[in-house]
Amino acid sequence: xxxxxxxxxxxxxxxxxxxxxxxxxxxxxxxxxxxxxxxxxxxxxxxxxxxxxxxxxxxxxxxxxxxxxxxxxxxxxxxxxxxxxxxxxxxxxxxxxxxxxxxxxxxxxxxxxxxxxxxxxxxxxxxxxxxxxxxxxxxxxxxxxxxxxxxxxxxxxxxxxxxxxxxxxxxxxxxxxxxxxxxxxxxxxxxxxxxxxxxxxxxxxxxxxxxxxxxxxxxxxxxxxxxxxxxxxxxxxxxxxxxxxxxxxxxxxxxxxxxxxxxxxxxxxxxxxxxxxxxxxxxxxxxxxxxxxxxxxx
Ligand SMILES: *[C@@H]1O[C@H](CO)[C@@H](O)[C@H](O)[C@H]1NC(C)=O
Ligand SMILES: *[C@@H]1O[C@H](CO)[C@@H](O)[C@H](O)[C@H]1NC(C)=O
Ligand SMILES: [Zn+2]
Numbered sequence: 001x002x003x004x005x006x007x008x009x010x011x012x013x014x015x016x017x018x019x020x021x022x023x024x025x026x027x028x029x030x031x032x033x034x035x036x037x038x039x040x041x042x043x044x045x046x047x048x049x050x051x052x053x054x055x056x057x058x059x060x061x062x063x064x065x066x067x068x069x070x071x072x073x074x075x076x077x078x079x080x081x082x083x084x085x086x087x088x089x090x091x092x093x094x095x096x097x098x099x100x101x102x103x104x105x106x107x108x109x110x111x112x113x114x115x116x117x118x119x120x121x122x123x124x125x126x127x128x129x130x131x132x133x134x135x136x137x138x139x140x141x142x143x144x145x146x147x148x149x150x151x152x153x154x155x156x157x158x159x160x161x162x163x164x165x166x167x168x169x170x171x172x173x174x175x176x177x178x179x180x181x182x183x184x185x186x187x188x189x190x191x192x193x194x195x196x197x198x199x200x201x202x203x204x205x206x207x208x209x210x211x212x213x214x215x216x217x218x219x220x221x222x223x224x225x226x227x228x229x230x231x232x233x234x235x236x237x238x239x240x241x242x243x244x245x246x247x248x249x250x251x252x253x254x255x256x257x258x259x260x261x262x263x264x265x266x267x268x269x270x271x272x273x274x275x276x277x278x279x280x281x282x283x284x285x286x287x288x289x290x291x292x293x294x295x296x297x298x
Contacts (some may be wrong), residue, residue: 002265007241007282010254010270013226015286020225022097023246024090026104026111026237029231029257031188033084033277034110036077043276051096060134065153065181071198072157073171074108075128076148080160083114086230088296091116092288104230106240107200123209123217124238130199133189140191141199152184168280171219205239224251230276231257235264 003009017026018272028038053059062066083091091114093134094100104111107128111121133140147172149155156179162169171178187196201207227246234243234255244252260271272279281291 001132001267002258002262004262004271004291005129005273006175006270007272010071010272010283012253012286017225020099020153021227022093022100022228022229023219023224023242024100024229024230025232025242026090026102026106026230027232027239028106030104030276031081031084031106031108031110032231033086033275034081034108035272036074036081036108036110053205055087055200056204057202058204060195060197060202063180063181064134064186064197066178067186067197068150068154068186069157069171069178069181071128072148072150072154072198075146075150076158077130077280078108078110079146079148081108081110083110084277085291086280087114088113090114090230090286091298092296093284094120096287101215103215105238122211124201124211126198126200126208128198129189132199133192133194134197134245135192135194136167138189138192138194140189140196142196143199151185151187153181205234219249221291222249224249226254227251227254229255229257230280231260231280233257233259235261256283256284292294 006074012086028036032038034090046278050182051070054067054070090111094102094117098120102111103124104121107123107125107126109127109129110117127143129143131142131145149158159169159171167173183195188194189196226247227243229239229243232239234240234253243260247253253265254272255265255270256272258274258278260273262271265271272283281288
């Protein structure tokens with residue numbers, strides 16, 4: 001049986017391995033406490049569209065305006081959101097432990113904004129604020145574009161529903177028809193005039209080869225004491241692959257998620273059921289100290 005919800009046991013483990021290498025793999029659940037939707041399960045729909053079907057090159061080819069509205073909305077939400085205590089705890093761990101590497105599937109830039117050292121963070125799925133050319137033969141990339149709205153036609157995506165509203169605003173209200181945005185009103189590449197697309201990895205696309213190479217180099221530098229799996233299932237790809245690689249280098253698995261599939265964990269592994277924003281600061285306290293009022297650490 002894995003070790004479930006036993007914080008003292010985890011603290012004992014952490015303090016007996018003070019100089020060890022630590023890996024983390026983070027998913028959407030890390031940013032859930034910041035108010036960003038995970039687009040899974042019942043919340044997996046955006047305006048009656050299955051979010052996983054919008055995040056493909058085929059969907060972009062078929063209706064780039066619709067896909068851009070979805071991403072413009074996510075950009076807006078991410079800009080409005082703030083890093084939560086889980087982002088801050090991981091960033092503090094990275095500052096304390098130079099041998100800690102964090103892989104994130106999140107594209108919201110919240111780990112970066114929490115001050116996570118860039119050398120210890122790998123964004124597997126890109127960044128909402130990177131724009132790149134949809135033309136594969138063109139190499140144009142623009143980083144760090146926070147324009148909101150990105151172009152005037154995407155303004156409807158930049159309106160947030162007020163907390164006291166009785167109905168969501170049109171963009172998130174599935175009863176209000178979406179406006180069709182013609183390709184002529186979408187952002188264009190300054191080099192070749194093709195459409196620009198969000199700099200994220202879509203379903204059916206390969207992860208960046210150079211990035212994967214860097215991760216494998218890190219993995220091969222030596223044994224790993226623990227792999228945290230935060231806000232995502234340990235048995236889904238790509239987490240499953242990294243869990244295997246880390247386990248092959250001696251790591252125990254520590255899952256922190258709203259659901260923990262105990263049967264997938266080994267007898268030495270840890271599982272913590274709940275919100276990462278509550279659990280991670282407590283789990284890491286022996287290394288990062290206790291939380292200050294502003295959500296950062298001593
Ligand atoms: C992402 O976070 C970094 C670190 O705070 C910041 O320099 C950068 O401007 C952010 N980018 C966006 C697009 O928010
Ligand atoms: C992103 O832009 C912000 C604001 O314009 C700037 O402060 C920051 O240094 C930039 N970050 C990167 C990584 O270029
Ligand atoms: Zn181009």
